[in-house]
Amino acid sequence: MSIQQLNPRNQFRGQVVAINEGPVLSEVDVETPGGIVTSVITTRSVKELGLKTGSDVLAFVKATEVALARL
Structure with a gap:
């Protein structure tokens, strides 16, 4: 599989650290060098991708938007 058409600035390598599977949607926690990224994807996609911890x-x-709050 080759992923050459996506902007590399928007990619983070990581490892799945947790999957909270629901009947339709699942939360997948990915540990990256910058911290944990949580993705909400279909449970069907979790199974088709063979994702596991x-x-x-x-x-x-x-x-498309980044919101900021002053500390």
């Missing part, structure tokens, strides 16, 4: 993955982030 310890799986190496690429997390792709598509963000």
Whole structure:
């Protein structure tokens, strides 16, 4: 599998550390060098990708907005 058409600035290598499976949607926690990224994907996708705790993955982030709050 080759992933050459996506912007590399929006990719984070990581390892699945937890999966909270629901009947339709699942939360997948991925540990990256910058911290934990949580993805909500379909449970069907979790199964089709064969995701398990310890799986190496690429997390792709598509963000159209970033909100900030002053501390």
